[in-house]
Amino acid sequence: MKPQTPSFDLARALGDRRLVICLGPGGVGKTTLSAAIAIGDALGGRAVDVMTVDPAPRLLDALALDASDAEPQAVALDGLGARRGARLRALKLDPKATFDRLIERHAPSPAARDAILADRIYRNLSNAMAGVADYMAMERLLELTRDATTGLIVLDTPPAREALDFLDAPRRMLELLDSRAVALLGVRHGAMRGPLAMLDLAARAVLSAFDRLTGLHLLGDVQSFVRNFGGMYAGFAARAAEAQALIRDPRSFIVLVTTAEAERVEQAREFAAALGALGLAVGAIAINRLMPALPAPAALLSAAITPALKRKLARNLEDYAALRAREAGAIAALRAVMPAGVPLIAAPDLGHEPRTLADLAAIARSLHAVE
């Protein structure tokens, strides 16, 4: 394990933060790193909640988390040397249940609530529409922040199709429910004037063409959907504004998770650029699954083993040195495309999936700055 370098210390950087958001492309180990960061911070003596989105079964085991339970569950930290005050809770996001709860909260009346929950378009939207999981992660996060006993929330995000899927979700949801657009489809035919009427006509033309093609009655469905949702716009707008404020709070910290692979560099750059365009800064870039340091070749010279085995060991070292060089190349490329001054931290490759809480704690302990 490398010693913590004085240049960047994650524990110190997180000292007064209330929220860590782990973002990154699919397959880099966001969930594992989120859990490790949460455990590391909890062991240091804070009350931490970690929300996972799509945890692997092994990770569920490691956290002893019941995936069917949507409430935060306590994770026992016994035997890990936790400081006083340490508390860790974990929960798994259930987007559908969160969405239904949201409707129940914002619906203007029980009748409107029932109408929406039974609506065909809503049912499709809540199950299938890309971005619903993102929006619901944000919504659940806001619910979690209500608990004043929690010191830090660590948020794992759904695998992103586009860099901003998650952070942008409230805005896109609002756009969908935008009152002006609602007006466009919801008002009486012919009541609109000017260019808006043109769009209205076009929208109707497309939907009625659809209906003719498919027999779907989409025009009617969409109108009733937007009418039902229209009453909830204000509630959604307030929530979205809260979410935006939370992300921009100086006590929030964004960790961009990636791996040291050439293909990831471009994706990571896109993430950072998209965040930058929103005026958000990356707090740290976490490079997951970094190979361990290699042994010195000199140790082979004096070893009491056969020359044949020595040759194989030398070749093995050469092979891994090539992979290390590839990693180093990717890290250099990553640094070159990232805004200057963003700290790089690395988590080691255990050589296997983390199986226990102790594995996750080990990752947390060995998170170190990359020079």
Next chain:
Amino acid sequence: MALPRLIFVTGKGGTGKSTVAAALACAMARRRPTTLADLDGRQSAARILGHQAGAAPDARVAPDVRVGTNYPGSATTILDGALELATLTPRAELEAFIQRIVPLRAISRRMLKSRTFGYVTAALPGLEAFLMIDRLRLIAGRAALEDRFAVIDAPATGHALELLGVARTIESLAPIGTLNRLARAVEEFLADRNRFGVVLTVLPEELALREAIAAAGTLHDRLGIESISAILNGVAPALFTSAEIDRMAALGGHRALAQRRRAAAEFAVHARRELKRAGLEVVELPMQYAAQIGARELAAMSAALAAGLLEGAAPPAR
């Protein structure tokens, strides 16, 4: 088994989808003109081949593979180059569709610019994805007519499954009519091993393996896809026997590295067995111990894929 006209390459993030798609497209382009298309506009596979967006037609991406041209935005032009690079985007497919059903150009153009447009997609979630898959059906149909191949650098498994499953949703939403007929045509296409095949990239790692086996189950059992192969990527040769490792007690770091190598090799053997048990054809690609994946590494992968997937396969049905 016959070679499908269109091969859809997917896998967990980080398992080498784009690299495999690129190497496979080169292997196929050596036999027949081949289209290599991505679905996210990133052109990752083309980039891996060293092809820059906007490069001149006839650029070579390998000594014997020539690129026809590069045309972002649409996949409807077919040309003479051995390897054709294309990008399909949901937006372009949706625009084409809207223009088809709203014949008045002035209105359709306005429509496409408006925010109201979002309603059409919101009203029928999955429509864009469905139009993409329908485009794949058209590409495969055309490939069969012109004796070509197509390789798709698809999204990661989760999104790919959503994409492939969307015809089912559309079919249930639209029980009659044109859309329903289209949805059924897409389902037939996916189940036709002469036209459509999935290649799943897998790394010899626990998570990737589990996800690949689960995905293969979904592809076959739920979506009725018949042609599914697994590419086990990054297979490490063992190099050391366990007896040899026992003799390295005094070697500390070197012993740990030898163990790492052996564990990786053993897991690859296990992964291969599990994939076969799941009923998948398995092609192994050796771990490339190289400081970068360059032309030489791609050529080696391409040759291994040709040997494993293409040779011995019956010529595709016309």
